[in-house]
Amino acid sequence: KAGVTQTPRYLIKTRGQQVTLSCSPISGHRSVSWYQQTPGQGLQFLFEYFSETQRNKGNFPGRFSGRQFSNSRSEMNVSTLELGDSALYLCASTMGAEEKLFFGSGTQLSVL
Amino acid sequence: GESVGLHLPTLSVQEGDNSIINCAYSNSASDYFIWYKQESGKGPQFIIDIRSNMDKRQGQRVTVLLNKTVKHLSLQIAATQPGDSAVYFCAEKGAGGTSYGKLTFGQGTILTVHP
Numbered sequence: 639k640a641g642v643t644q645t646p647r648y649l650i651k652t653r654g655q656q657v658t659l660s661c662s663p664i665s666g667h668r669s670v671s672w673y674q675q676t677p678g679q680g681l682q683f684l685f686e687y688f689s690e691t692q693r694n695k696g697n698f699p700g701r702f703s704g705r706q707f708s709n710s711r712s713e714m715n716v717s718t719l720e721l722g723d724s725a726l727y728l729c730a731s732t733m734g735a736e737e738k739l740f741f742g743s744g745t746q747l748s749v750l
Numbered sequence: 751g752e753s754v755g756l757h758l759p760t761l762s763v764q765e766g767d768n769s770i771i772n773c774a775y776s777n778s779a780s781d782y783f784i785w786y787k788q789e790s791g792k793g794p795q796f797i798i799d800i801r802s803n804m805d806k807r808q809g810q811r812v813t814v815l816l817n818k819t820v821k822h823l824s825l826q827i828a829a830t831q832p833g834d835s836a837v838y839f840c841a842e843k844g845a846g847g848t849s850y851g852k853l854t855f856g857q858g859t860i861l862t863v864h865p
Binding site: 642669670671680681682683685686687693694696728730732737738739740741742743744 | 782784786791792793794795796799839841843848849850851852853854855856857858
């Protein structure tokens with residue numbers, strides 16, 4: 639069974655641009671969560687989607703948004719990029735009710 | 751302003767030694783705890799988990815201990831190998847809707863295993 643797949647692996651953007659990151663969960667998993675990982679703040683929860691609905695959201699500004707499609711694939715978008723948005727963005731999936739999250743390898747975003 | 755990076759605790763051991771990584775969690779209402787291993791360039795990889803109604807759980811070469819009285823979690827790795835070198839994170843999760851998909855991670859501990 640394939641793991642969680644995130645694309646692209648690396649991204650370089652400039653301030654003010656927007657970016658969309660993609661995540662394909664493990665087959666059969668319906669819950670997708672997104673996390674931001676930085677050296678300064680560690681791993682922080684962004685949001686969680688289940689059956690195309692956002693069920694939970696972390697403490698990030700509205701520039702960070704996401705969505706989930708009917709096939710459980712998910713995208714997250716960051717608008718008006720800031721230097722501080724440079725981070726590893728991780729996607730994780732689970733069946734829905736279980737707590738154990740399975741993570742992808744992440745998308746490394748650099749904002750110049 | 752200038753951000754302050756996390757200064758991760760480090761643990762250096764010799765190959766074959768047993769390792770113990772400690773973690774203090776913050777929320778007494780958390781009912782699920784999990785350990786992840788993260789190698790350079792990869793996402794966190796599940797190691798072992800434990801629920802709050804247990805105080806010990808064993809896996810292959812790993813044991814997790816939970817002390818709810820002092821809100822402390824530990825990961826024991828037996829016969830540590832060079833391939834165990836990584837950053838180890840503990841994480842906690844509460845019950846209820848506000849915890850959907852949300853794990854609260856510790857800062858991490860860098861484990862280095864010397865051959």
